[in-house]
Amino acid sequence: MGHVSKRLYSSASKLAVSTSRLKQFPPKEAILVPDSGKPNFFDPELWAALQPPPTSALTAFAHRIGLANVLSSADVVRRACTHKSFLNLHAKYYPSSPTPPTNANLATLGNSLMGLFASEHLHAAYPHLPTRVLKAAVSAHVGPLTCASVAQEMGAVPLLRWHRQPTTPMSPALLHSDALASIPRAITALVYQEISLQSARKFVQSFFLSRQVDLRSMIRFRDPKRALIETVEKFGRERPKSRLLKETGRYSNSPVFVVGIFSGQDKLGEGFGSSLKMAEYRAAEDSLHRLYLTRTPDHLLQVPSSTFPFKQGNIYKTGLEVPYTPGVLGEAEILYASSGRSNIVAPKRPTLEEIEARREGLDV
Amino acid sequence: MATKQILRAQLRSYPANGHSAYVPQVRKIVLEYCQNLPSSTNARTFILNDLQRVAWQNPHVEFVVKQRNGHEPIARGFYGCVASFCDTEHSSDLIVVNGRDKVIPLQEFEVNGVEKKVQLLLDSSGAKIKQLKRGRIVESTTEATRGIWSGLHVDTPFKI
Numbered sequence: 341m342g343h344v345s346k347r348l349y350s351s352a353s354k355l356a357v358s359t360s361r362l363k364q365f366p367p368k369e370a371i372l373v374p375d376s377g378k379p380n381f382f383d384p385e386l387w388a389a390l391q392p393p394p395t396s397a398l399t400a401f402a403h404r405i406g407l408a409n410v411l412s413s414a415d416v417v418r419r420a421c422t423h424k425s426f427l428n429l430h431a432k433y434y435p436s437s438p439t440p441p442t443n444a445n446l447a448t449l450g451n452s453l454m455g456l457f458a459s460e461h462l463h464a465a466y467p468h469l470p471t472r473v474l475k476a477a478v479s480a481h482v483g484p485l486t487c488a489s490v491a492q493e494m495g496a497v498p499l500l501r502w503h504r505q506p507t508t509p510m511s512p513a514l515l516h517s518d519a520l521a522s523i524p525r526a527i528t529a530l531v532y533q534e535i536s537l538q539s540a541r542k543f544v545q546s547f548f549l550s551r552q553v554d555l556r557s558m559i560r561f562r563d564p565k566r567a568l569i570e571t572v573e574k575f576g577r578e579r580p581k582s583r584l585l586k587e588t589g590r591y592s593n594s595p596v597f598v599v600g601i602f603s604g605q606d607k608l609g610e611g612f613g614s615s616l617k618m619a620e621y622r623a624a625e626d627s628l629h630r631l632y633l634t635r636t637p638d639h640l641l642q643v644p645s646s647t648f649p650f651k652q653g654n655i656y657k658t659g660l661e662v663p664y665t666p667g668v669l670g671e672a673e674i675l676y677a678s679s680g681r682s683n684i685v686a687p688k689r690p691t692l693e694e695i696e697a698r699r700e701g702l703d704v
Numbered sequence: 705m706a707t708k709q710i711l712r713a714q715l716r717s718y719p720a721n722g723h724s725a726y727v728p729q730v731r732k733i734v735l736e737y738c739q740n741l742p743s744s745t746n747a748r749t750f751i752l753n754d755l756q757r758v759a760w761q762n763p764h765v766e767f768v769v770k771q772r773n774g775h776e777p778i779a780r781g782f783y784g785c786v787a788s789f790c791d792t793e794h795s796s797d798l799i800v801v802n803g804r805d806k807v808i809p810l811q812e813f814e815v816n817g818v819e820k821k822v823q824l825l826l827d828s829s830g831a832k833i834k835q836l837k838r839g840r841i842v843e844s845t846t847e848a849t850r851g852i853w854s855g856l857h858v859d860t861p862f863k864i
Contacts, residue, residue: 360768360770394766396766397731397732397766399763400731400732400763400764400765400766403763403764404727404728404731404764405725405727406725408763475712476710476712476715479712479713479715480715480716480717481717483712483713483715483716484713485713485714485715485716486716486717488787489716489717489719492784492785492786492787492801493719493721493727493784493801494727495727495729495731495784495785497784497785497786497787498785516787516788517787520787545724546724546725547724547725548717550720550723550724550725551717551718551719551720551723552717552718552719552720553717553718558710558715560707560708560710561707562707687711687713
């Protein structure tokens with residue numbers, strides 16, 4: 341095997357192009373022909389990006405995720421795996437072929453549906469969770485990185501058709517993770533369209549809402565003691581009092597104190613530490629965690645979208661419904677030290693000057 | 705006390721393959737054989753008679769049959785493709801997307817042996833096979849400083 345063919349084989353295996361379907365491999369344009377001074381520009385990555393994934397890979401993908409009846413043909417799967425950035429590439433190199441259908445509309449619809457299912461599930465499961473933590477939890481469950489990760493685990497990486505786009509003043513750079521994230525969203529929308537809303541919810545429940553998320557790390561306090569005092573007052577209970585429960589080694593180099601915070605006779609939370617202040621701080625955090633992370637048991641969990649009829653079609657028409665008892669509406673969490681600001685920082689996109697400065701910096 | 709900002713677009717969840725939905729990691733099996741050499745006879749018989757049934761039973765896998773004259777018969781299994789941004793350290797799962805492939809030579813097997821090896825490829829996740837107790841034949845929480853007790857080497861040997 342010549343060195344050109346060897347390099348092509350290794351590039352092909354990295355880029356996961358199935359060579360068994362091709363008429364000729366290596367392709368004609370890759371092989372250097374001693375011509376009359378004509379330069380041969382061949383980019384193997386670009387060539388690989390233009391090759392369509394084989395039909396067998398697409399149908400195998402549909403069976404692997406258990407949706408062979410929804411993604412009934414390879415064309416449907418191909419559509420779900422084509423990102424809209426691929427259109428530029430396709431139009432440039434195959435201007436005469438019809439434009440391939442993309443997953444842009446499906447991804448938008450699927451994103452909204454996933455947001456709906458995740459929000460209602462998390463709100464029903466954790467009724468007392470603070471609003472910003474709930475929003476962060478929804479992002480963790482169905483956000484862009486998770487969607488990309490799920491797409492990878494499903495085996496959609498070799499099936500994705502996309503084209504990398506750099507940062508422009510109008511739009512941010514298109515990353516591989518963003519292009520991959522469009523695939524599970526498109527699949528959710530397809531399940532909704534082909535079967536029903538309830539089936540789409542089951543799909544999102546099994547692939548997204550059953551994954552590991554650490555909610556505790558998302559709850560952060562500036563002053564947990566103050567937050568606890570105000571929360572207890574809001575619930576109309578006695579003012580919290582911290583009491584030392586256990587201690588050992590007070591004057592040694594490694595003391596341990598266990599402090600409990602009580603509201604009257606009820607212990608709200610417990611914390612340990614190597615100093616009294618540290619233990620009290622942890623006890624306040626623990627009390628607020630026990631409130632915020634209260635979870636509805638699975639057999640009592642009911643979500644509002646379960647009231648929509650099971651059939652395909654207009655969800656606003658009356659049909660067979662499941663009886664629904666609304667869950668607990670938790671008390672909103674207290675805000676302190678915010679001076680009315682929301683403290684949300686939006687990511688900034690680089691201005692024209694900054695982009696040019698970066699380019700000049702690279703040139704110099 | 706200022707707390708560190710949480711950037712919502714960077715939050716993610718970690719895989720739990722099998723906790724509710726199970727996605728098998730095998731995506732493609734390639735069977736290579738030679739048309740002429742006798743070592744490929746059983747592989748060729750399997751491909752002619754049994755491969756279609758196995759493929760029908762496993763619709764989530766692509767089966768590729770490749771003729772390679774002058775080479776020994778092989779079954780090669782391809783497992784999930786990895787994307788560069790994904791971090792799998794936090795996953796507590798045993799099933800992790802590894803992007804590996806497993807190759808099994810088929811020349812010494814009978815036809816049902818070939819089927820068993822294909823089934824092995826279908827059942828695998830692509831992960832490297834690690835020994836459970838590498839080098840440690842007996843596993844104990846405490847090390848035996850004076851050796852392991854034997855009932856025969858005491859003053860009054862144990863009698864049932």
